[in-house]
Amino acid sequence: MGNKQTIFTPEQLDAYQDCTFFTRKEILRLFYRYRDLAPQLVPLDYTRKPAVTLPYELIGSMPELKDNPFRQRIAEVFSEDGDGNMTLDDFLDMFSVLSEMAPRDLKAYYAFKIYDFNNDDYICKSDLEKTVNKLTRNELTPEEVNLVCEKVIYEADVDNDGKLSLEDFQHMIIRAPDFL
């Protein structure tokens, strides 16, 4: 049971296991992935909780994220400073929510934050337009984008305030079994 690893104290590993969906081995593996992005910045000893942050450019170049059209928003949502620069805690948090073991409501909460480009806790029409453009690689004309956004708001807005709140979004997700 006692792997002689010296990166984390046992209490730190226990805390990580309690707060994420990962096992010990997976947490260590993720640490090594984090470190591989910038070996000179990340120390091998986290027992003293060093304050190391990796810039967004390194995070966005990871193979899992580099082709995802939402990678910048994902990094911004999960980073502490809101700019995409992530500490190890943020890194583990991000992969924990994106993993297959996370429940759907948790993913829906973070998906809402990802689609909310202006961070005002509502998905308004401009947020939707940006989402549609990212999803379709700017292939639709502005009129088509406009039509789509109006249709989405018309269908999903339950309390009729012209924008989607978290409850509207979650309400819609429950009825969509294909959401991942």
Add this chain to the structure above:
Amino acid sequence: IWIFHGFSAEQDLVGNLASMSTSERIKAIQKMPATMKKKREIRNKVLKEIKKSRHHSARLSCGQRLQGTAVSFRRFGNSLSEYFHLLQFWHRALKIIGAKFGTSVLSYFIFLKWLLTFNIFSFLINFSFITVPQFLVAEPNNLSFTGLELFTGAGYFQQTVLYYGFYTNATITKIKNGPSYNMQLAYIFTVGLYFVICFLILLFSMAKSFCRNFINLQSYAGSASKLLCAWDFNITNEKAVKLKQKNLSTQIKEDLTEVNREVVNFSVKERAVRIVIHLASWISSLGTAVAACAGVYFLSLNNLKLFVKGHKNDLESQAAMLVLPIVASLLNAFVPFFYSWLGHLERYQTPGHQVYVTIARNIILKISIVGILCYYWVNIVATSQSQCWETLVGQDIYRLVLVNFLFCLLGSFFGEFLRRIIGTTFCVSLGLPKFDIGRNVLDLIYVQTLIWIGILFSPLLPGIQTIAFSIVFYVKKVSLIMNCQPPRKVWKTAQMTTSFMFLLFFPSFVGVLSVIGVTVWRLKPSEGCGPFRGLPSMYAAVSEWIKILENHTPSKWVVWIYYNLITRALFFFILSVPALIIAYLYWKIIQGRKTTIKLLHKQIIN
């Protein structure tokens, strides 16, 4: 003031978490939508709170020791669960497939893995309870082994544990006056228990899947959910991402033009022509299915003549045995192309409609082929004068399964590898082939149906199929990654997975249960071989055992249950009435809840 409010809310949360059990608390902390820092803070506060309350309640040293042991137990449990993860084979391969091709293609491989676990389970049960005792009293095998038996399943294999005919009907005792093992009861109870467990597993998986994917679908399957929930965050391949984006834009454009176009009103003449075309294609597809069945039926009658005439172990008669399985597999492979062509001809209004109709026709074809084979086995082989009809049926199924496996590999080679070469060098407009999920899944269901029928006649067949499924998995995976492109059509994965599970349960499993039921209750086992030789039916083993138990006083309750509950039809009737009442009540409750939801909806809007 709001700082104080936030603080007291946090105190409530900490108090709630402290009062839960350990596993519940961990789950609740994991599910919290907060940053890691916040979660760690709350966790530490909760642990402090628990320590404080333990301090107050129990003795100091005892509480601390208990907490220490609890922590080490949890660490042990965590490392155990890590090793349990290793048991989940193919995890990495499935992740790679999901990343490159999306969840729709992944669902085929997950279905394959699920069927594989059924087969492994069946093989383990049959091997331990039926085959191992048989090894203890095995008779020597006088036949010679030529390599051809691997294909035909006859010859040397006839006198091995592979087939029903080899199993003894005796009660095995190794030690004098020691515990005895009744082979007849073991055989029938093992097979029966396996089917009951399968039934329950299928029922619960189907119900769970249905619950998750089909409820409340009608009112919200609009474009809002299509847009916001359509992005498959699993995909990490650049080409796949580009393709998915193109899909979405095409789909959105189609949706918009649909809205603008409204329903195109056909004139009466055009509608009549369309109806005639639809009818004609349905008649031709049903006609093809009937013709296929007739062909299979007459071929199998011919097949039977080969066996009843006697065993000529020359190459010609061995090869002739393979004609039926090859023809059946050819029909299964090529008639679907005809159906897709018909589907193109009919020009349905939506492509989704076309996919469903083609899949429905394929299902009808496969059900008819399996149905005619079962009819042939139950009515003709069982009443023929052959020496050991159960072994004959087992051999037939073995050959069918083996030839189907070979055709699957060949289909992968021709359908994907050669098609890619043609598509990239000779005829570039065709492009890369696409992985046909529907056809492949139906193929899996067809093979699994055959295996389930064959368990009674050839107990080790699931083991053979396990090996076959593993090989198919690797071949399909390699072929997919080398040759195919990600799917272009939008495939409602969750709904289709539920439909496939339903197909596996309803025509496939229930059909198998009826065939096995007829075999066990009505058919007379052969006189010279197998565990049920000499009995009037296979079920007679159970009824005779009950009669023996009647004279044995301590087991009177078993006899009572058997005579008054299981054999009496009245019991099942009485059992079904409360079940129907409960189902009706649940239905009414659902109706009531739907109206409540509508009223609440109106309230929110206003």
